[in-house]
Amino acid sequence: MKYIFSLLMVLAVSANSFAQGIEMADALRSDGKIYVVVAVLSLVLAGILFYVIRTDRRISRLEKEMGDK
């Protein structure tokens, strides 16, 4: 178990150093601006889902009305 763990650690470290040259949006993350992106997308998703739920409820109400008569 210990052996496997240390092997994984070595692999992780070597993979990390191997990939250092690749450019990622690290600055965006360290600035914390990525949270702005996540917040905006969450709000858009919340708005769309709210709309879908409202439509679902209206259809349910119609079903009830038409089923009763």
Place this chain on the structure above:
Amino acid sequence: MKLSWWKLLCIALLFYTVIMGFLGPVPRLAILNESIRNLYFHVPMWFGMVLILGSSVFHSIGYLRTPLMSNDDKAVTAAHTGILFGGLGLVTGMAWARVTWGDWWVNDPKLNGAAIGMLIYCAYLVLRNSLEDEGQRARISAIYNIFAFATLVPLLFILPRLTDSLHPGNGGNPGFNQYDLDSDLRLVFYPAVIGWALLGLWLTQLNARLRRLERIAEEKNEVVASR
């Protein structure tokens, strides 16, 4: 009214996708860079499309077995959602190809297969609109739907694997390999697939219920008119 469990699951998974999709760790890959996160949004469109179009075929076969208009309604609404997802898959793929492959469209078997598949489904809608009689429309389009799905599967999943393809998961590869998908990606990718697919099913269900209500309203009007 309470939402059923799968709708709540859909909401939870989509929020998880949007939040973890941008905050979670991803492998540092050349060329792809941060755009690897598109995996959580582009690929689920296709997974969702195949699932929803599959349910459309299921209801089409159901119509041929028991010719109820409710089966036709479910089949056509599912086809609508499937075409929406496929169209979104195409345009999101084009945007991704622009930055990774250098062009909006490359003549790749996977891309051309997807485009042909979408055209086949557009023809399904045209076919439906060209038939006046309700029963005839339902029957003929149900049969067409079976053939359309049976053509789509080889176009998307078999033919691109027989040749070389730029698209991951093709050109002899059986699917995703270690380079395409690591454990960090899987942690968000699978929930994303389920979440988006459930959203597709939800939208389909809403449209199918609306169609049923329209049908009931029509019948009531006919009863009133005949009095």
